Amino acid sequence: MRLFVRALICCALSLAASPVFAQGSAPRLSSPQYKAVKSGSLQAGQLNVLPDDADLVSQQVYTEGAETRFRGRQWTTRIAPNGPRSNYAFIGDNMVLIDPGSQRNGPNTAGYAKNISVLKKGFPSQSATSGEIDGILLNLRQAGPTPKTDADASDANAIQGNAQVAGDPGFLSFGEMQISRIEPTAPYTTTHSIRLQLGAIDPFGKNLELGATDRYYNGVHRLTFGYGAISDVGANDRAFYAVDNTSPWSTYFYAGHPGNPAVRLMGNSGAIRWGPDDSSWTIQRGGGGSLNFYSAGDILQGQINADGTTYWPAITTNTVVVAGSPMLTPRKTVIYPPLTSFPASPVEGETIYSQQNRKVYTWDGTNWQAHW
Secondary structure (H helix, E strand, O other): OHHHHHHHHHHHHHHHOOOOOOOOOOOEOOHHHHHHHHOOOOOEOOOOEOOOOOEOOOOOOOOOOOOOOOEOOOOOOOEOOOOOOOOOOOOOOOOOOOOOOOOOOOHHHOOOOOOOOOOOOOOOOOOOOOOOOOOOOOOOOOOOOOOOOHHHOOOOOOOOOOOOOOOOOOOEEEEEEEEEEEOOOOOOOEEEEEEEEEEEEEOOOOOOOOOOOOOOOOOOOOEEEEEEEEEEEOOOOOOOOOOOOOOOOOEEEEEEEOOEEEEEEEOOOOOEEEOOHHHOEEEEEOHHHOEEEEEOOOEEEEEEOOOOOEEOOOOOOOOOOOOOOOOOOOOEEOOOOEEOOOOOOOOOOOEEEEOOOOEEEEEOOOOEEEOO
16 A cells, blocks of 8 residues: 555656646646637647636537537647648657566556546545546547548548557457446445457467367467457346447348348348348248248248248148158148057047158048058
């Protein structure tokens, strides 16, 4: 605990010496100058610091609801140079960390280019004042003419990332997130904890799948994936959650090539569809609890009813046999109880399936007549 307090003091002292963090040394803009900032009169590359009570430049433009008003410290306002940029990208604020390595793996000894902590006063007590807090507010607004070529487009990404490793030093992902819930009273037990990983390359990821007892000492068996959801603590509910709110999804899940899907989970109906539409096969739940099979064009090819009977519209004969018979493919099938011997007192019209003879018989009042 003493080490932690000492670290906080050292951090505070280091920040106080910085001209950016120091209260008295940072240049401030008066209200008239601030209005000039809003009107776009800043020179390219100019740096300004606004007072704490100044309204920040509005970022919420053309929203459906009321415009959000922002107040706080604005350290930097930079305007990119005019004119085309054919060979460089402009960065408003740049930070580079060169880390020689801590010689120990794990987030507790990692090198971080920047840390942001947002704490609710009173955490973790439930007596803390209500109100939302968020780690980062990132707004992006893009506009431009409709392009005719890719070079003429005006793409936009709220976050643009690029992560790379050389060789197989360890696990790599674009983003790893930890979400957890603890009890608000001591000993603050964790009740739920999940991790999400986006875009991962794990050189040892398949070792445990191959039965290894230690993932790091069984050679490189690389596992790459786009999305990972890991349940660490608690009985968690859904690894993937896709719902219709005020607007429906046409497709809940899509896998395959662009324009040539391998499999889809369709919206609304929940049907599973294999292949592109012009040559697809679809399984979908029908009315009355049936399971229906469709070929391309949603043409019904088969149906399994809730009572176990089946229907195959492409077959014209109506032979009644036991479902799954190896010799007949009927239009309709009716399941009869399989018997090893004939009933002693049959009723006229009674039909059975003989497991011994693998035939269907009907009692005509005098004899058992085989259907085939």
